[in-house]
Amino acid sequence: MPSTSPQAVTPPTTLSKTCARPFSPKLGSVPYYTGPLFDAHFHMPSSRGLAEMMSQKHGGETTSDPVLGKDVTLEEILCFFNKEEVKGAIGFYALDPTSLGDTLEVARNIKEESLGSIALFLMPITLDAEKLDSLHQSNAGLFKGYGELGFYDVWLKPLTPSDPKLFNIYKVAKKHGLIVMMHPDAGQKSNIETALQNNPGVNFLLHGFQAENYIADLIDRYPNVYFSIDSAVLYPMMGLFMSGPKEVFISRFEQEFDSMLSQNISKWKGTIERYPNRFMWGTDRGVKWHYNEEISILFEEFARAFIARLDLSVQENYAYKNAEGLLQKR
Numbered sequence: 001m002p003s004t005s006p007q008a009v010t011p012p013t014t015l016s017k018t019c020a021r022p023f024s025p026k027l028g029s030v031p032y033y034t035g036p037l038f039d040a041h042f043h044m045p046s047s048r049g050l051a052e053m054m055s056q057k058h059g060g061e062t063t064s065d066p067v068l069g070k071d072v073t074l075e076e077i078l079c080f081f082n083k084e085e086v087k088g089a090i091g092f093y094a095l096d097p098t099s100l101g102d103t104l105e106v107a108r109n110i111k112e113e114s115l116g117s118i119a120l121f122l123m124p125i126t127l128d129a130e131k132l133d134s135l136h137q138s139n140a141g142l143f144k145g146y147g148e149l150g151f152y153d154v155w156l157k158p159l160t161p162s163d164p165k166l167f168n169i170y171k172v173a174k175k176h177g178l179i180v181m182m183h184p185d186a187g188q189k190s191n192i193e194t195a196l197q198n199n200p201g202v203n204f205l206l207h208g209f210q211a212e213n214y215i216a217d218l219i220d221r222y223p224n225v226y227f228s229i230d231s232a233v234l235y236p237m238m239g240l241f242m243s244g245p246k247e248v249f250i251s252r253f254e255q256e257f258d259s260m261l262s263q264n265i266s267k268w269k270g271t272i273e274r275y276p277n278r279f280m281w282g283t284d285r286g287v288k289w290h291y292n293e294e295i296s297i298l299f300e301e302f303a304r305a306f307i308a309r310l311d312l313s314v315q316e317n318y319a320y321k322n323a324e325g326l327l328q329k330r
């Protein structure tokens, strides 16, 4: 059983008073789990500089990725967490290579302001192991892991999780006690297996539909692999989860709520219960319109309805304890 730290209760910020929201489900899909949550897959909005650089790369068009302090503030993020009773999160955060110092400063600020409840994972902008090693050396404890490493993504597409370049990164991860969060591309089961087998001192956290059919097999055979059952597999809705628009997403989500719930329960319930310490909840929030009151209510409602249908003995593990337990491992 993963242990929970005594201080891992909702941080006593002033926000918790101003941002509380009684759980207010819209769809009446009883029963609901009413305990705390931990978002194990959350994309931190990027800094202004990095967002501008990404938009230049995309020919100047504005992306749907939010900018921290412009489209959404840290205070608003923490406020949503308080409303949803999300006591912590794994937040993927990218550094801007052109103003490394500034973005590191923002990272320190996120850690401080969230009272450590947001565990930052570094989205590496380079696969230069030496550079990363020295970055962690001079910023000890700032990052808890690497990720998200999306192997379907343009820059990682030519590589696989068992590429020697990645193996060098796993060495750095081991040295600094970092978790490696990966989203494998299709057909990479054996590459992942090679990575798990040869890096027993590194814990790997996976997500994504590409791995959903084999994750139980890997979990069965390797002690160092975990999986977040988050929006990427719970309700991708043919890409609507990422593309929106918000109004279409909401109306489809409400219409399909019950069928998505029962499909996911028949797909995941048995597996979660068979491996009570290896699966965790998450949202995969990351685009602008995800920061919205209605969306927040729906995500929370689906999570609580799904968790309530798991065996009582695994509900808290999946909801928050497994994620907290993983973060405490070294």
Ligand SMILES: [Zn+2]
Pocket (backbone or CB within 6 Å): 041, 043, 148, 284
């Ligand atoms: Zn993601």
